[in-house]
Amino acid sequence: MSERASVLYDIPGPKAKRFNLIISVIFALLLALLTWYVLSILASKNQLEADKWTPFLEAQNWTTYLLPGLWATLQAAAVSVVIALPIGALLGIARLSDHAWVRRPAGVIVEFFRSIPVLILMLFAFQIWFAIFGVSSPFAAVVIGLVLYNGSVLAEVVRAGILAVPRGQTEAAVALGLRKSQVMTIVLLPQALTTMLPAVVSQLVVIVKDTALGGLLGLTYSELRRAGSTSASAYGNLLPTYFVIAVMYVLINLALGQFSVYLERRLRTRRGGGPVVKIDPGAQTDLLAARQEIEILDVPGIDQSRR
Amino acid sequence: MNFSFLSDPKYDFIGAFWMTVQLTFWSAIGAFIFGVILAAMRVSPVPLMRGFGTVVVNTFRNIPLTLIIIMMSQVIAGQLGLRLAVRQPGVNPQAFLDSQNFRLAVLGFIIYTSTFVCESIRAGINTVPPGQAEAARAIGLTFSQVLGIVVLPQAIRAVIAPLGSVLIALTKNTTIAAAIGVTEASTLMAVGIEFDPDKITAIFLVVAAGFIALTLPVGLGFGALAKRNAVRR
Numbered sequence: 001m002s003e004r005a006s007v008l009y010d011i012p013g014p015k016a017k018r019f020n021l022i023i024s025v026i027f028a029l030l031l032a033l034l035t036w037y038v039l040s041i042l043a044s045k046n047q048l049e050a051d052k053w054t055p056f057l058e059a060q061n062w063t064t065y066l067l068p069g070l071w072a073t074l075q076a077a078a079v080s081v082v083i084a085l086p087i088g089a090l091l092g093i094a095r096l097s098d099h100a101w102v103r104r105p106a107g108v109i110v111e112f113f114r115s116i117p118v119l120i121l122m123l124f125a126f127q128i129w130f131a132i133f134g135v136s137s138p139f140a141a142v143v144i145g146l147v148l149y150n151g152s153v154l155a156e157v158v159r160a161g162i163l164a165v166p167r168g169q170t171e172a173a174v175a176l177g178l179r180k181s182q183v184m185t186i187v188l189l190p191q192a193l194t195t196m197l198p199a200v201v202s203q204l205v206v207i208v209k210d211t212a213l214g215g216l217l218g219l220t221y222s223e224l225r226r227a228g229s230t231s232a233s234a235y236g237n238l239l240p241t242y243f244v245i246a247v248m249y250v251l252i253n254l255a256l257g258q259f260s261v262y263l264e265r266r267l268r269t270r271r272g273g274g275p276v277v278k279i280d281p282g283a284q285t286d287l288l289a290a291r292q293e294i295e296i297l298d299v300p301g302i303d304q305s306r307r
Numbered sequence: 308m309n310f311s312f313l314s315d316p317k318y319d320f321i322g323a324f325w326m327t328v329q330l331t332f333w334s335a336i337g338a339f340i341f342g343v344i345l346a347a348m349r350v351s352p353v354p355l356m357r358g359f360g361t362v363v364v365n366t367f368r369n370i371p372l373t374l375i376i377i378m379m380s381q382v383i384a385g386q387l388g389l390r391l392a393v394r395q396p397g398v399n400p401q402a403f404l405d406s407q408n409f410r411l412a413v414l415g416f417i418i419y420t421s422t423f424v425c426e427s428i429r430a431g432i433n434t435v436p437p438g439q440a441e442a443a444r445a446i447g448l449t450f451s452q453v454l455g456i457v458v459l460p461q462a463i464r465a466v467i468a469p470l471g472s473v474l475i476a477l478t479k480n481t482t483i484a485a486a487i488g489v490t491e492a493s494t495l496m497a498v499g500i501e502f503d504p505d506k507i508t509a510i511f512l513v514v515a516a517g518f519i520a521l522t523l524p525v526g527l528g529f530g531a532l533a534k535r536n537a538v539r540r
Contacts, residue, residue, distance in 0.1 A: 007437040007440045007441060008350055008352075008432075008440050008450060008453055008454060008458060009352045009444070009450045009453065010444055012352060016352070020352055020353050023353050023356075024353050024354070024355045024356075027353065027355050027356055027359070028355060031355075031359065041387055042387070045386060045387055045388070047386065047387075112515070112519070115475075115479075115515075115518055115519050115522045115523065116479070116514075116515050116518050116519075117479040117480070117482040117492075117493065117518065118479075119482045119483060119485075119493045120482060120492065120493055120496055120511070120514055120515070120518070123493065123496040123497060123500060124496065124507065124508075124511040126500065127499075127500045127504055127507040128507070128508075130504070131504065131507075205369070208371075209369075209370075209371040209372070210371070211371075212371035212372075212373040212374055213371075213373055213483070215373070216373060216483070216485070216486045216493075217485060217486070217493060217494070217496075217497040218497055218500065218501075225371065225373060225374050225377070229377075238381060238382060238385075238386060239382050239386055239387075242374065242377075242378050242381075242382055245374065246370045246374060246378075249369060249370050249371060249374065250365070250366055250369045250370060252369075253369035254365060254369060257369075
């Protein structure tokens with residue numbers, strides 16, 4: 001990035017350096033002013049007092065509220081991704097089918113669940129679960145909502161991953177006399193799985209963030225945000241608690257993002273610059289970014305090679 | 308399936324989706340402006356601005372939108388006393404709360420969404436061939452001219468489709484505003500669960516149809532726009 005960005009300006013000479021320094025100083029002053037303003041507001045509302053922040057030094061606050069909340073968040077995210085992956089793989093393969101009666105319904109399912117807000121899916125799942133089993137399960141509602149949405153998103157990732165496997169692989173497999181299901185399960189899918197790994201990890205960032213929806217509108221799933229809110233009413237420190245929770249989320253998601261970048265780089269060097277399905281966790285609030293990527297990666301897949 | 312609830316004043320679907328449209332409209336404008344500013348900062352020659360842009364983007368896009376929206380209402384407005392609407396004496400206080408919550412939600416959406424707009428535009432800047440910027444520098448344009456006249460117009464044309472995706476995601480994300488008392492489609496779902504649990508499937512289908520009706524044209528429209536405005540190379 002920095003290499004490409006530097007195309008935008010010359011290597012600064014003495015004059016440009018002086019100019020940049022002036023801009024830096026002005027910007028630093030503005031930032032300092034802003035920081036001072038924020039701090040003074042915080043101070044005037046008694047938010048910086050020690051007793052608002054000391055609850056975070058108490059083990060009880062962590063063991064009763066925050067760590068169980070974090071655990072609930074991670075649990076919902078992990079269970080969702082584990083269930084969503086096989087569903088996504090099935091839908092993604094179905095979308096590549098040669099039979100229109102398989103391909104079309106799969107396409108409709110994927111597009112349907114991708115265009116509905118996750119919160120709506122969770123609320124619906126909450127009530128349906130209650131109607132069927134007679135007990136309400138916030139955890140099930142959160143997981144079902146996340147699985148329906150992310151299953152559809154991962155379907156697109158799988159599709160892109162399969163399409164990114166070089167065409168020669170399919171041709172060689174067909175020449176060996178393998179059946180279509182064998183080509184898919186023995187040749188294409190194992191290779192696609194490694195290419196799409198980084199994209200799956202960056203989808204985890206979206207899933208972790210979306211678990212926070214589980215604490216809203218009567219869903220009553222005690223994930224990190226909701227647990228924090230309970231902790232805050234116990235200790236009377238709403239702002240510090242939400243601040244700590246925000247930091248926790250940023251650290252978790254930054255780590256996941258870094259891991260995704262690492263995986264991508266490793267795959268790229270190991271496979272000698274082979275294709276990698278990439279979803280920028282940033283540009284991707286939902287997966288239409290992957291739809292972009294599919295166009296770029298459009299390597300002839302099974303359908304084309306049969307013609 | 309029984310759709311008789313459509314005439315029930317409790318289920319004001321038109322009002323809820325009109326709220327979605329309004330939230331999306333104002334948030335999209337704000338997010339686009341701030342996103343462009345953030346992107347400009349992230350590619351600028353001033354290291355401090357680059358660092359600031361990076362920190363802002365990596366912070367806000369990694370915090371759940373739910374947390375941001377709730378913080379806007381409970382912390383920024385509730386505890387720090389930010390007022391975005393005027394409370395007039397004698398007028399129903401609900402009117403004040405409605406516009407206050409609406410504006411807080413829009414501000415929250417702008418903060419969150421602008422980081423995604425910024426990253427899209429930055430990706431677009433990478434698609435502009437280096438020769439364009441080099442030629443612009445060679446004829447003596449300054450950084451702001453290179454960016455503003457030559458690079459950004461091409462970059463934005465290249466990312467129309469991804470920006471459309473960001474807009475669709477924003478439309479769906481507005482349901483979270485229900486968490487701070489803005490009446491949205493998700494509020495109606497919650498009302499349905501409470502009062503008409505037997506009709507929830509029908510209510511869900513209406514809400515789903517509403518979102519498909521809102522997002523499908525946006526996707527198609529931005530796709531067509533992207534194709535028409537693509538920079539031919």
